[in-house]
Amino acid sequence: MAKLFTEMTDASLPEAYRTVEVNKTRRNRRWLAFAGPAFLVSVGYMDPGNWATDLAGGSQYGYALLWVILLSNLIAILLQTLCVRLGIATGRDLAQACRDYYSRPTALVLWFLCELAIIACDIAEVIGSAVAIQLLFGLPLPIGVLITGLDVMVLLALMQFGIRKIEAMILTLVATIFGCFFINLLWAKPDAGAMVAGLFVPTLPDHHALFVAVGILGATVMPHNLYLHSSLVQSRAFDLDDRGRSEAIRRSTWDTVIALGGAFFVNAGILVLAAAVFYRQGPVVDDLAQAHTLLAPALGGAASILFAIALLCSGQSSTITATLAGQIVMEGFLRIRIAPWLRRLITRGLAIIPSLIIVGGPGGGKTVELLTATQVILSLQLPFAVVPLLMFTSSRAKMGSFSSPKWMMIAGMIAIALICALNLGLVYQTAGIGLTVAVLLLCAGLIAWEIRHRHRTSPAIGG
Numbered sequence: 001m002a003k004l005f006t007e008m009t010d011a012s013l014p015e016a017y018r019t020v021e022v023n024k025t026r027r028n029r030r031w032l033a034f035a036g037p038a039f040l041v042s043v044g045y046m047d048p049g050n051w052a053t054d055l056a057g058g059s060q061y062g063y064a065l066l067w068v069i070l071l072s073n074l075i076a077i078l079l080q081t082l083c084v085r086l087g088i089a090t091g092r093d094l095a096q097a098c099r100d101y102y103s104r105p106t107a108l109v110l111w112f113l114c115e116l117a118i119i120a121c122d123i124a125e126v127i128g129s130a131v132a133i134q135l136l137f138g139l140p141l142p143i144g145v146l147i148t149g150l151d152v153m154v155l156l157a158l159m160q161f162g163i164r165k166i167e168a169m170i171l172t173l174v175a176t177i178f179g180c181f182f183i184n185l186l187w188a189k190p191d192a193g194a195m196v197a198g199l200f201v202p203t204l205p206d207h208h209a210l211f212v213a214v215g216i217l218g219a220t221v222m223p224h225n226l227y228l229h230s231s232l233v234q235s236r237a238f239d240l241d242d243r244g245r246s247e248a249i250r251r252s253t254w255d256t257v258i259a260l261g262g263a264f265f266v267n268a269g270i271l272v273l274a275a276a277v278f279y280r281q282g283p284v285v286d287d288l289a290q291a292h293t294l295l296a297p298a299l300g301g302a303a304s305i306l307f308a309i310a311l312l313c314s315g316q317s318s319t320i321t322a323t324l325a326g327q328i329v330m331e332g333f334l335r336i337r338i339a340p341w342l343r344r345l346i347t348r349g350l351a352i353i354p355s356l357i358i359v360g361g362p363g364g365g366k367t368v369e370l371l372t373a374t375q376v377i378l379s380l381q382l383p384f385a386v387v388p389l390l391m392f393t394s395s396r397a398k399m400g401s402f403s404s405p406k407w408m409m410i411a412g413m414i415a416i417a418l419i420c421a422l423n424l425g426l427v428y429q430t431a432g433i434g435l436t437v438a439v440l441l442l443c444a445g446l447i448a449w450e451i452r453h454r455h456r457t458s459p460a461i462g463g
Contacts, residue, residue, distance in 0.1 A: 010335060012093040012231040013328055016163040020236050022248075034251035036167035037232035038259035040321050041080060043170055044225045045073075045263035046177060047121070047318035048128020048311065051270055051288065053215040058274025059285040060212065061205050063191070063198030066271060068213045070199050072220035073264040075415045077257055079221060079386060080229050082393045082404060082412065084252045087230035088238070088245050089402035090392075094230045095332025098388050101398075110384055111333035115350075117223045117381040118329065120374040122322045122351030127359060129315030131288045135308040141359040148319060149348055163235045166320065173317040178262065180310035181269040187299045190276040198275075199268075214379050214422050220267065221419070222378055223385040224325040229256075231328045245402065323348060380423050383443075386416050 011017035022033040057065040087093055092100065095114075099107050130144030139147075204210055238248040278285050278294060285291045288311065295304040326346075330336055390412045396403040404412070 010096070010331070012087070012096060012234050012332065013324070016232070016235040018234065018237040019162055020164060022236050022238050030247075031251050031254065034236055034248065035255050035258075036164065036171075037229060037235065037252065038080065038255040039171050039174060040167060040232055040324075041225050041229045041256075042259040042263040043174060043314070043317040043321055044121070044222045044228075045076060045220055045260060046174070046266040046314055048124050048131075048288070048315050050216075050220065050267050051128065051311065051314065052124070053212060054267055054270035055274045055278075055285045055288070055291055057209075057212045057216060058271040059278035059291075061209055062275040062279040063194040063272065064203050064205055065209065065213060065216065066195060066198030066268060067200065067202045068216045069220065069264065069267050069271060071202075072217045073260060073267070075217075075419075076221045076225075076263075077260045078408065078411055078415060079226060079389065080256045080260060081253050082389055082408070083226050083229040084233050084256060085249055085393050085399065085402055085404065086389065087233040088248045088252065089399050091234065092230075093234070093328055093332050094227045094385065094389055094392075095329050097230075097392050099333050099335070101392070102388075107333055110388070111329065113381050113384050114224060114227065114329050114333070115326075117378050118322060118326050119350050119354070120377040121222060121224060122319065122326075122348070123355050123358070124374045125315050125319045125322060126351050126355040128288065128311055129319065130355070130359065132308050132312035132315055135289060135292050135304075136312065142356055145352055145355045145359060148315070149352055163232075170317050170320065173313040174262065174266075176313045177266055177310045177317075180306040180313075181266060181273065184273055184295075184299065184303050184306055185269055185276075187303055188273055188276040190272045194275075195272060210422070210425060214425075217379050217382075217419065217422060221382055223382045224322065224329065226385045226389055227329050227332065228321060228325040231332075232324075242401065249402065319348075322351075379419070383416060383420050383423070386412075386419065390416060 020033065020036075022030060054069070057068070083094065086097065090097065095111070098110050102110070126145055126148045127141075129148045130141050133139050133144035133147060134141055204213060233248070233252050236248060236252075238244045274285060274291070277299065278291070281294070285294070292304045292307050295307055390409065392398055393404045394409040394412075
């Protein structure tokens with residue numbers, strides 16, 4: 001393959017870059033050597049923000065919004081597969097690719113928007129973990145928020161043992177979440193017919209359902225996961241020739257499909273549980289603690305304990321990956337290298353401070369409503385990550401023989417059109433024409449600036 005980028009002087013996530021040997025593994029078990037990155041990414045698809053949107057959707061609309069989870073998951077698999085291609089084919093993560101290709105003002109805008117999305121995501125994870133700590137140990141929410149800061153030190157300790165140890169820990173937490181919900185669903189006895197209808201018959205029961213649907217989309221297709229996955233696949237020491245890259249893309253794609261398939265069952269399980277228990281009883285769940293309390297009389301005390309354990313595992317696993325994403329985005333866009341402990345402390349501090357303000361405020365008890373709002377922020381930022389990803393991976397000049405086939409490009413364009421339509425519809429519905437025009441002007445301004453920049457220079461990824 002032709003050389004598509006200059007020799008790298010800044011490896012993505014350098015402490016993990018090409019540290020996992022794959023060639024020494026027997027061929028019939030080599031897929032295990034590639035398994036892992038997508039499971040780290042998948043925890044972002046079952047974090048407390050997902051819980052909030054799924055609980056809100058299930059308790060208000062029963063099984064009607066299951067199709068949104070299915071559609072969001074299919075879009076997520078497509079986009080994460082494109083991230084695999086970008087990272088393996090170019091040796092650059094999405095943040096580095098944006099820095100290399102776009103003009104500096106545009107790259108800075110994209111960096112700022114991504115940082116906002118990471119903070120919003122981290123707030124959801126911190127609050128979710130704090131609620132779980134309160135449910136299990138009776139500690140006040142502000143104390144639980146402060147305790148979540150300790151996972152920064154846990155991450156630093158784990159990084160000393162290599163990326164595979166982190167992957168193993170995350171897989172254990174994911175398995176715990178899956179097991180807890182599987183048991184609760186067996187006890188809840190959901191309506192199978194209504195589930196099938198909810199999965200395959202798209203419907204939005206009322207105007208507020210659009211807000212919840214966009215929240216589900218933002219919670220499922222997380223923008224920072226695109227940056228994270230394009231970096232994590234580079235932790236495998238595959239051969240750098242065409243054959244080695246092709247094998248790495250194929251095996252990492254299967255890793256993505258399997259991991260995100262599991263995430264779909266968790267997300268669908270949360271909504272189904274809410275529909276089977278809360279929608280039938282009538283209450284609209286606007287607080288994670290309320291869901292915990294209502295489970296006990298409906299399914300028994302053990303069900304509420306399993307709910308809290310799964311929530312804690314969800315919050316802690318997803319905070320680890322969000323912190324890694326923060327590092328990748330900062331280094332990729334800004335080329336800033338600071339001490340790992342300080343970098344991760346900054347990332348976590350940007351979430352803990354607003355989280356303390358939120359849980360201590362007058363509306364701090366309505367955690368589901370708050371967390372759903374953070375997921376809507378993620379969805380609004382999503383196009384600013386997806387459009388560059390589609391542009392890079394569909395370009396043969398940048399990707400060589402590993403550019404996306406036409407069907408993937410068309411599917412990606414349909415996905416981004418759907419995401420933009422839902423986002424603009426929500427902005428217009430909730431904030432009116434003014435903010436809608438402002439969002440469109442921001443997008444038009446970035447496009448116009450880049451068109452002008454292209455006339456002056458035509459940079460390549462890594463160039």
